[in-house]
Amino acid sequence: MFGNLRDKFREIIDKINNRGILTEDIIDTTVRELRISLLEADVALPVVKDFSAKLKEKLLGKQVLNSMTPAQTVMQNVYNELVALLGDSGEISNIKRGKILMLGLQGAGKTTSSAKLANLLQSKYNRKVLLVSLDTYRPAAIEQLRKLANKNDIDFFENFEQKDTPIEIARKALNTQNKYDIIIYDTAGRSSIDEKMMREIADLKALISPSETFLVIDSMMGQDAVNTAKSFNETVTLTGLVLTRADGDARGGAIISAKYVTNCQVKFICNGEKINDIEQFYPERIASKILDQGDIMTFLEKANEMELPQIKRGMFDLCDMEGYLTQLKKLGGMGGLMKYLPVIKKLRNHLNTYYNADKAIDHQIAIIRSMTIAEKRDPKILNASRRRRIAAGCGQEVSAVNKLVKQFEHLRTALKKSNNPQIRRYIFGQ
Numbered sequence: 001m002f003g004n005l006r007d008k009f010r011e012i013i014d015k016i017n018n019r020g021i022l023t024e025d026i027i028d029t030t031v032r033e034l035r036i037s038l039l040e041a042d043v044a045l046p047v048v049k050d051f052s053a054k055l056k057e058k059l060l061g062k063q064v065l066n067s068m069t070p071a072q073t074v075m076q077n078v079y080n081e082l083v084a085l086l087g088d089s090g091e092i093s094n095i096k097r098g099k100i101l102m103l104g105l106q107g108a109g110k111t112t113s114s115a116k117l118a119n120l121l122q123s124k125y126n127r128k129v130l131l132v133s134l135d136t137y138r139p140a141a142i143e144q145l146r147k148l149a150n151k152n153d154i155d156f157f158e159n160f161e162q163k164d165t166p167i168e169i170a171r172k173a174l175n176t177q178n179k180y181d182i183i184i185y186d187t188a189g190r191s192s193i194d195e196k197m198m199r200e201i202a203d204l205k206a207l208i209s210p211s212e213t214f215l216v217i218d219s220m221m222g223q224d225a226v227n228t229a230k231s232f233n234e235t236v237t238l239t240g241l242v243l244t245r246a247d248g249d250a251r252g253g254a255i256i257s258a259k260y261v262t263n264c265q266v267k268f269i270c271n272g273e274k275i276n277d278i279e280q281f282y283p284e285r286i287a288s289k290i291l292d293q294g295d296i297m298t299f300l301e302k303a304n305e306m307e308l309p310q311i312k313r314g315m316f317d318l319c320d321m322e323g324y325l326t327q328l329k330k331l332g333g334m335g336g337l338m339k340y341l342p343v344i345k346k347l348r349n350h351l352n353t354y355y356n357a358d359k360a361i362d363h364q365i366a367i368i369r370s371m372t373i374a375e376k377r378d379p380k381i382l383n384a385s386r387r388r389r390i391a392a393g394c395g396q397e398v399s400a401v402n403k404l405v406k407q408f409e410h411l412r413t414a415l416k417k418s419n420n421p422q423i424r425r426y427i428f429g430q
Contacts, residue, residue, distance in 0.1 A: 044253070079291055082283070098212065100185065146158075225254040229258060239264070364407075
């Protein structure tokens with residue numbers, strides 16, 4: 001997401017890199033080009049107008065500090081306006097007890113988002129969570145939520161009959177509220193907004209009296225997603241938005257426009273299919289991504305999740321490399337981490353091609369696992385015969401084995417040459 005918008009913003013700001021001062025003509029041209037880029041990204045027109053007006057007002061008469069170039073001055077002000085536009089962070093640490101009502105159209109990812117949110121609250125914030133499915137119109141939805149709950153050790157409400165209506169199931173589930181910190185109600189979706197749908201949601205909300213009412217919208221819908229959110233908010237007062245498919249090819253308009261158009265804060269972003277692919281919404285991080293400044297905080301959080309193997313002093317062998325690759329795969333591979341780092345477009349494209357999703361890591365792990373312990377500990381003994389045996393054992397070409405060994409040697413050399421004395425001392429005993 002934000003790929004095209006990020007590249008265009010970068011090009012626009014790069015044009016004024018060599019300017020000594022910010023003239024009114026330069027500001028007009030820059031703001032106009034930024035406005036066009038936002039419109040092409042499917043950002044709502046009222047949002048673009050307001051953003052452009054405020055940015056131009058801030059830049060006019062702005063003194064370029066000696067420590068900043070005109071491009072840096074523009075970048076800083078664009079960043080500030082984007083953060084203001086996106087609103088506040090999606091704080092959830094204050095959700096200690098209560099009920100959450102999940103709403104959305106069919107196909108928006110509401111059921112999986114309910115499970116992801118339950119898992120996040122349970123695993124990260126130690127809340128006892130119950131999932132309740134109210135989608136009696138689509139039996140497959142009930143079974144889907146049940147499977148997700150069972151797979152991730154989340155309690156699922158089973159005390160209902162097939163003939164029960166959503167209201168009857170919700171009423172029965174309320175009797176369990178003293179046993180749980182949080183109950184998440186997954187409501188039925190529809191292909192479009194209709195009177196019957198809104199009436200049912202209003203009745204459910206009156207009965208449940210939720211502490212949070214979240215609308216799940218698909219980022220790929222662009223303007224339609226924002227219009228859907230606006231319609232829901234006008235009928236049923238929302239307390240937050242959950243945006244799904246943030247890892248897709250969407251132009252980003254829904255995320256940028258949502259807060260402004262609905263006056264309802266984005267709380268979470270789902271960026272994948274796995275149960276852990278949900279993040280709290282941080283406007284500063286989104287603004288950094290749009291401006292190609294990376295997302296260092298999320299990168300560090302992801303890196304801290306890696307359960308890295310303990311390397312013996314003075315050692316770094318293929319056993320250690322296998323441990324790192326296994327952990328890296330859990331986080332979506334190198335490409336999954338690289339998307340959070342500020343890198344130039346050419347390098348980013350090269351890395352995306354090189355790491356080709358998770359396949360490269362899968363192949364590398366398979367090669368290492370085809371080796372004996374002695375070979376992992378001392379790759380120098382890998383002669384031609386051993387390499388042919390390893391290749392046959394993992395279904396790869398000998399060239400793939402040679403490439404892995406070469407990559408290992410490069411990594412070991414890079415670590416050895418590291419300017420960080422702690423790395424050298426810890427790994428190599430220097």
